[in-house]
Amino acid sequence: MTVRQAEQVGLYFAAVTHMHPQKEPMPDLYPDTARVLDFLVDLLNTPSPTGYCSEAIACVARAFTALNIPQLVLEHTPKGALIIRWPGEHDNMPRGLTAHVDTLGLMVKEIKPNGRLKLTQIGHFMWNAVEFEGVTVRTADGRHYRGTVVPLHASVHINRQAGEEKRTDETMEVRLDARTQSAAETRALGIEVGDVVTIDPRVEVTETGFIRSRHLDDKAGVAALYGAFQALSSAGLRPSQTVTVLVANYEEAGHGGATGLPGDLHELVAVDMAAVGEGQNSDEFSVGICAKDARGPYHAGLTQKLCTLAREAGIPYKVDIYPYYSSDGEAYWFSGGQAQVALIGPGVDASHAYERTHQESVLHCAHLIAHYLRS
Ligand SMILES: [Zn+2]
Numbered sequence: 001m002t003v004r005q006a007e008q009v010g011l012y013f014a015a016v017t018h019m020h021p022q023k024e025p026m027p028d029l030y031p032d033t034a035r036v037l038d039f040l041v042d043l044l045n046t047p048s049p050t051g052y053c054s055e056a057i058a059c060v061a062r063a064f065t066a067l068n069i070p071q072l073v074l075e076h077t078p079k080g081a082l083i084i085r086w087p088g089e090h091d092n093m094p095r096g097l098t099a100h101v102d103t104l105g106l107m108v109k110e111i112k113p114n115g116r117l118k119l120t121q122i123g124h125f126m127w128n129a130v131e132f133e134g135v136t137v138r139t140a141d142g143r144h145y146r147g148t149v150v151p152l153h154a155s156v157h158i159n160r161q162a163g164e165e166k167r168t169d170e171t172m173e174v175r176l177d178a179r180t181q182s183a184a185e186t187r188a189l190g191i192e193v194g195d196v197v198t199i200d201p202r203v204e205v206t207e208t209g210f211i212r213s214r215h216l217d218d219k220a221g222v223a224a225l226y227g228a229f230q231a232l233s234s235a236g237l238r239p240s241q242t243v244t245v246l247v248a249n250y251e252e253a254g255h256g257g258a259t260g261l262p263g264d265l266h267e268l269v270a271v272d273m274a275a276v277g278e279g280q281n282s283d284e285f286s287v288g289i290c291a292k293d294a295r296g297p298y299h300a301g302l303t304q305k306l307c308t309l310a311r312e313a314g315i316p317y318k319v320d321i322y323p324y325y326s327s328d329g330e331a332y333w334f335s336g337g338q339a340q341v342a343l344i345g346p347g348v349d350a351s352h353a354y355e356r357t358h359q360e361s362v363l364h365c366a367h368l369i370a371h372y373l374r375s
Contacts, residue, residue, distance in 0.1 A: 029235055029313075029370040031227030031363055037205060039063045040223035040362065044213045047136070047198035049105020049122045053249035056101040056219075057082045060247050063226055069233045081260045082247035086229070088239040088373075095243045096261045096268040096339065097369065098328050099221035100251030103214070104352060106135065106149070106197035109169070111187060115180035116173045119149070119197065123252035127167035129353035134200040135174060139190040147176040149199075202354065209359045210284075216355040220346040220362050221271040222247060227366025232373055239373040241266075248328050257328025258335035265339035267302055269372060270329030271365065273348035273357075275322040282347045284358040286316035287365040290343040293325040299340035306342055309371045315364050318347070344368060 042063075048056035061074055064084055073085040088094075104123035112118055117137070130149045137145045152171050153159040165171060174197065180186045203213040211220070225245060232238065244265070248256030251272070261268065274288020282288040289306055290298060303319075310317040329341040346361040 029231045029367060029374065031231040031366040031370070032234065033359060033363060035230055036223050036227040036362060036366060037211075037359060039226050040211065040219060041203055041205065043101070043219045043222060044201050044203045044215060047105075048101050048103055048215075048249075049196055049198055050102040050250055050252045051122070052105070052138075052196045052198075053080060053102050057247065057249060060101060060222060060226075064229065067230055067233055069229065071238065077260045079259065080249050081256070083260055084245040084247065086239055086243050086245075088242040090240060091242045093241050093266040094262060094264055095239070095241050095373075096246065096265045097225060097243060097271060098246040098248055098257055098261070098268065098332070099225050099271040100218045100248040100256050100328060101222055102249045102252050102256065103217070103219070104252060105199060106130075108137065108191065108193050108195045108197060110193065111183045111191065112173065113183055115182050115186045116175060117147075117186070117191070117197070118169070118173055120169065122196075123352070125352040127172050130199055131167065131172070136198045136200075137174065137176070137191055138196050138198065140192065140195065141190050143190045145176055145178050145189060145191065147174045149173075150175045205359075210356055211359060211362070212354070212356045214354060216346070216348045216357050217273040217351050218251065218271070218345070220348065220357055221273060221365070224271055224346060224362050224365035224369060227363060228369035228373060231366060231370040237374060240375060243373060246328070251328045251331070254326070255331050255335075257331035261332060261337065265337070268329060268332055268337065268339045268341045269302070269306070269369070270327045270332075270341065270343045271369065272327045272343060272345045273351060274318065274320060274345050275325060275351055276347045276349040281318045281320040283318060283361075284347045284349055284356065285360045285364075286318045286347060287361065287368050288345050288347050289317050289319045290322055290325075290327075290345075291319050293322040293327065293330075293343070295326045295330045298329065298342045302340040302342040305375070306344055306368065306372065309375055310368050313367065313371045315368050315371070317364070317368070
C-alpha cells in the first residue's frame, strides 16, 4: 500500500465516521434467562386450547404486572385477549407486537355407545402427534377427568395390523380413567358434547438448554415478549415509540389478530414460531425472521429493519419461508390493518407435535425485540 493509498483509506474512514457518528453505547438489553424460563414453564403448564385461554391470559397478566413497570397499562378485550400498552418516549409512530397463548387442543364430538369419546380437533395437527398422550376432559360444571387418546385398535396382541391403520377423527378416541361402559354412564360423570379436552404438554427443560414441550407455539413467543420487556425495564429504559402488545387467544383459529390493536399503528411485529425441519433455514438456536408464508410476503422494509437490528446487535438470525403457515400479523392485515407487518420468532422443531426449542432461540428473540423497541 502506498502512502497515497493509505491517505485515501484514512480519508475514507474519516468520511465513514462522519456519516455515521458514534452513537451512545447500547445497554446490553439481554433478558434474565432464569426469569424467562420460569415464566415459560409456568405458561406451558397452564392449559389454553383456542377459546379456553382465561387461565393462560391471567398467567401472562400476572407475569407482566410483576415486572413492576410503572407506566404499563393492562386491559382485557371482550373477546378475552390481553392488551399491554407501554407509553414510549415518542408517540408519533406507534408500534404493535403480538403473540398468542392459544394452542392446539381437542373437544368432545360424540359420546360413544361404549362410553368412550369421539373427538374433534382444535387447530390442525396429525392424529399420531397425540396418540397415547394423556388428556384432561373439562366438563361445563368444572369437573376434570383424566384419559388417553388411543386408536380404536390399540393392542397388537389383538390386532396384528393395529399400527398400519390410518389415524383419523373416526379411528381415534378418548379412553377415560373413569368407570364407564355406556354413553349414559359417561354422561352421568357430567361429560357432554362440546367439553374441551386439553393435551398434556409434557414440559421438560434439559441440562443442555433444550425446552421440550407441546405448545411452544406460541408460548415461547409470549416468553420472548416478556423477556424483552424485562430486559428493557431492568436497564432503566422504555420504548422509543409507544407500543401496544396483543396477547391473542384465537390465533390457531385464524382471527386472533383481527381485533384488539389500535388503528393508528405504523408497524406490527408478530412474534410466532419459526418452522424448523427438513429444507428449512431456521434452527433452534437463532431468532427466525419470516420473509414469506402461505399467505404471502411480509413487509420488506420492516423485515429488513429487523435483520439490520439483529446484525448490529450480534444476534444470530435466520430468514426463512414457512410454506404451510399463517399468523396473526396477516389476520390483522386481512381485517383492514394498515401498518407494516413483519414476523419473528423462536425456532420450533416438530411444530404442532411434541415440539422442541433451545433457550438460546427464545433469548435471542427477546433480545431482538428489546433492540427493536429501542430503535
Ligand atoms: Zn403460532
